[in-house]
Amino acid sequence: FRHGTRITTSVIYDPATDTYTLRDTGSPTLTSSFGPANIDAGASDAAFTVYKKFSGSTTETLRLLNQSAGNPLIVLSYVDYGQWRRATTASGATSINDTYVVFGTKTARADMPHSGTGSYNTILDGTFVNKTGNYAVSGTGTFTADFAAGSISYSSVANATPETIGTAFSFGTLTGTGSIAFNSSSFRGTGDTNGSGDSMGVNVGFYGQGAAEIGGVFTLKGNG
Numbered sequence: 001f002r003h004g005t006r007i008t009t010s011v012i013y014d015p016a017t018d019t020y021t022l023r024d025t026g027s028p029t030l031t032s033s034f035g036p037a038n039i040d041a042g043a044s045d046a047a048f049t050v051y052k053k054f055s056g057s058t059t060e061t062l063r064l065l066n067q068s069a070g071n072p073l074i075v076l077s078y079v080d081y082g083q084w085r086r087a088t089t090a091s092g093a094t095s096i097n098d099t100y101v102v103f104g105t106k107t108a109r110a111d112m113p114h115s116g117t118g119s120y121n122t123i124l125d126g127t128f129v130n131k132t133g134n135y136a137v138s139g140t141g142t143f144t145a146d147f148a149a150g151s152i153s154y155s156s157v158a159n160a161t162p163e164t165i166g167t168a169f170s171f172g173t174l175t176g177t178g179s180i181a182f183n184s185s186s187f188r189g190t191g192d193t194n195g196s197g198d199s200m201g202v203n204v205g206f207y208g209q210g211a212a213e214i215g216g217v218f219t220l221k222g223n224g
Helices: none
Strands: 010-014 019-023 031-034 048-055 058-065 079-090 093-104 117-129 134-146 151-162 169-181 186-191 199-207 213-221
Touching: 019 058, 019 079, 031 058, 079 117, 079 213, 093 117, 093 213, 117 151, 117 213, 134 169, 151 186, 151 199, 169 199
Parallel strands: none
Antiparallel strands: 010 019, 019 031, 048 058, 058 079, 079 093, 117 134, 134 151, 151 169, 169 186, 186 199, 199 213
């Protein structure tokens, strides 16, 4: 299957070789493939399969969510996501490029509900950078769709954990609303600014039969 979260981002899965080929958001010519030989068993667990490979001073990893009924983080059947990281060291400094990809079986336009409501439990996974350093973003949330009204509301709690140095902190509760685009089985949400001065906007798609699941990207804006 193939699905692009942006026009220049794509994930291509080859079932014959069990290989994922990713194309970068910012450079359509930059691609990388990960297969069974690249699995890092020591870094993998019940939630994620981690792939790793090396090229000169660059280390590439793909952290891919496991679609499994036993996944302790979240159980998904129609949508998946991964984090592709490229870390390059030169002159004692390491530069990091993260590309997050969301892919799967989008809900067909004709299969989108136009009545009733839907509630979705979600997880957050991302990267945050400020002058202190790099942080891994995690959290949970709830999205509620009113298909009759064509609207979405959401509430999430996001936390930041330092990857190297720094102090863990929370962005607090992040809420927002948006409108459903039935033709594209998707929605965009505009975040409300919370008491900490932060907001979370989202760009999300519906996946599976009858909009069974959602998956997409979020952007945190605010202090720092």
